[in-house]
Amino acid sequence: MNGAQALIRTLVGAGVDVCFANPGTSEMHFVAALDDVPEMRGVLTLFEGVATGAADGYARIAGRPAATLLHLGPGLGNGLANLHNARRGGAPLVNVVGDHARSHKRLDAPLESDVDAIAGSVSGWVRRSLSPADVAADAVDAVAAAARGQVATLLLPADVSWSEGAEPAAPPAARYAPVPTGYRLTQVAAVLRSGAPVVLFVGGDVVASEAGLRAAGQVAAGTGARLMSETFPARTVRGAGLPDLPRLPYPPEMAMASLAGTVHLVVAGALPPVHFFGYPDTPGTPVPVDCTVHVLSEPGEDGVAALRELADLVAREVQPELLEASRPELPSGPLTPRSMAAVVGALLPERAIVVDEALTSGVGLAELTSGAPRHDWLSLTGGAIGDGLPLAVGAAVAAPDRPVLVIQADGSAMYTISALWTMAREQLDVTVVVCDNGSYAILQGELGRVGASGGGERAGRLLDLGGPGLDFVALAGGMGVPATRAATAEELADQLRAALAAPGPHLIDAVLR
């Protein structure tokens, strides 16, 4: 068999059986081989950033990597922003990037570029497969590297794809994340017993599972430590019957206020927090200068096991405080970020996957959904906007039996708007609520926060999405997604109820005041 066939068979054998693809000429043998290995599902996207964001969303829900299929350096470049988000969230992901045939590489053909440098900027693992005899083993190593929670990029020369002499390889060895034990646990237990104000700062694997969240809640209940989550976890399990999990706020002044007085910060599954950006006359991190940071578990370690051991040490047989089931009343009147959030909280279905790229329009969303039925919440991990719609594509492919709800800022939606087409093509059960405020509202806030004089008309035009306004109903319709517009809370409730009840994708343009 040829290299492409062996590669795909090997990926499928290693559990990678979905490929989000935007191929070009150098990937044609990979594409042709999809007919030889029907176990691999190819999902076409119209832009590489949709493919990479979808692979991220898939990984967050499925807990294992999808593949992407991208076209040389420029195709990888188009996928880079959402690979950045995947890297920041620790998503396992296997990029297959077609490259020129080995003999063609030195000719500096028009599509030649430093694809190695581009790949290196975002990948934990990069390799160019140099012969058909090696490509299957390279694929195994890529999957193993991805399983450590990173982006693995396999550069695949076209002639390695098309040449015969390849054979599939066995899947990688099973892998278990390292479990923090002994000294770290003892130290953290001592801190928790010290009586000083402690914040237990969790993220990553800890908040992605009920077991991790309950163990964290148990430690908090047994020691008086305050439980807090990183600002943008890749995946959080949430809802009634689970511990409440306040998130560190995004604005620096609010983040600093929420950690003021903390003497010990114990981190598990997360990195110690820093502000997204530097600001004039503001420290770079919300951690007080006299606060000591203790690392219970780092990303890539088994934070859930660590927290369960810790709970046994400091809070044996303590029950965590759990949220009661509660939903907000269905609101009426004008549609605002808060009434939008109340509608979502009132109607969120059980087992929903919420993709949150609401940005400034997300005020109240976490609060008003915290007592809703059990659900998962996916956040923008790396700050590279435009991952909401692609994440939803991947999540829906990973969990076809679960409803996916995207709360999507309008400006951010435009970076990867063609994800709507893939939702329609694959008939994914996704409901998109566009937070239509007609502006880059987050930047209008940031303009003030950085102390820029702002307010000028010419600056304002670069932060405004009007003149002309974007008609998301028309855009969705143009890509085969049925869409409606809601201008009041009642209309949003009616349309959201209908969209959630019907199969396939829907978009609601929520016009916010």
Added chain:
Amino acid sequence: MNGAQALIRTLVGAGVDVCFANPGTSEMHFVAALDDVPEMRGVLTLFEGVATGAADGYARIAGRPAATLLHLGPGLGNGLANLHNARRGGAPLVNVVGDHARSHKRLDAPLESDVDAIAGSVSGWVRRSLSPADVAADAVDAVAAAARGQVATLLLPADVSWSEGAEPAAPPAARYAPVPTGYRLTQVAAVLRSGAPVVLFVGGDVVASEAGLRAAGQVAAGTGARLMSETFPARTVRGAGLPDLPRLPYPPEMAMASLAGTVHLVVAGALPPVHFFGYPDTPGTPVPVDCTVHVLSEPGEDGVAALRELADLVAREVQPELLEASRPELPSGPLTPRSMAAVVGALLPERAIVVDEALTSGVGLAELTSGAPRHDWLSLTGGAIGDGLPLAVGAAVAAPDRPVLVIQADGSAMYTISALWTMAREQLDVTVVVCDNGSYAILQGELGRVGASGGGERAGRLLDLGGPGLDFVALAGGMGVPATRAATAEELADQLRAALAAPGPHLIDAVLR
């Protein structure tokens, strides 16, 4: 003044007075400073690939760089594909990429990435501005570097923008491209007099000016050399009264046939040709193995001056053969790539700028427009699809008094579709004809060309844009661009005539059989 103000004043003083922007938080002081320096025109794009492609299009028409304003590594990544095209076309371009404040850089904040590596992959010049006192001088160096026909990337820490103590700097020294003289001219003249079959292979600056094209035509007429252009020149002057300029065909078999028997290949303004991709059992270049390549001028040198000197040596007082004015008849009946091309040839207005990203639908387009009134033709230089609409944005900003006509493949259009919104926002005089064949037709051809078995249903689904079809009329309307649909040659003619006659942007969805 602060760093941002000094930077913008310096750019304007150096002739860079348009900035295609997609800013984020780290760029807020740059945005605010636009109100202090009204000579700089800020043009908002909704995606970075639109900004970089527009800067490329602007440079091709204005002959000088525009700036872009991009947001850290992910923003640069989103702009990378069209920067690749700009690099391949030798466009002068100044990227301003906002970066974290110097004190924040080491904190590995969520948006931190190896922006230096990403910038290096596509730029001829990269520098991080390290202090407000240096930023103006850095900007001068960036403009000087761009003027050598390359992408210059200035990484701008947020606090260098916001800190006081900066002053504008004087523009860079005037620069003149080196003129090939002496030995090279003598050698090439001897080749042209040898009587052996010679192809004069031109591109770059040579085909971008009437003087260059006429000098090349004069050499051809005086020596019997065959004149041929690189396949995808950045800009070609064309039309009645100019020499005919056949282009080297894209398909390898056709390219090889067109150069068969050539004993000497003289290149001016272009690189010696190589195929876009390697294919099984096909050489990497169409140049016959026993053909000698002679470099008269390389990209970056003054090929026009070299060809004029050469014409004086080998073809003094010879008149080049010039194309007569001619237009195809307006066709009728079904819309095919060829009848679409005939409509364009029949109606192309004088001084039009044609942006050609028609790909497979462009068959006949060059032939049927060659005798049209004088116009400029912009091609996809680097093979990274999705530059047609952005190029048109930049060309229209550079030449507001000229009509811009984009012949745009449907699949490629979707990479940067939000360029339509910028056309509407700026009320650019652009007419977009979408070649709507509902597929990645070029890949269907390539699937066969690489010898992939293909034909399978699963492979076919990755090359098909149907299920659902894309409704470009709805998409354009959703972004404020009036749009119509043409299913016959007569409808296309009527709609094209109307669109060209009316100011502002228009889109015609040309449904091809």
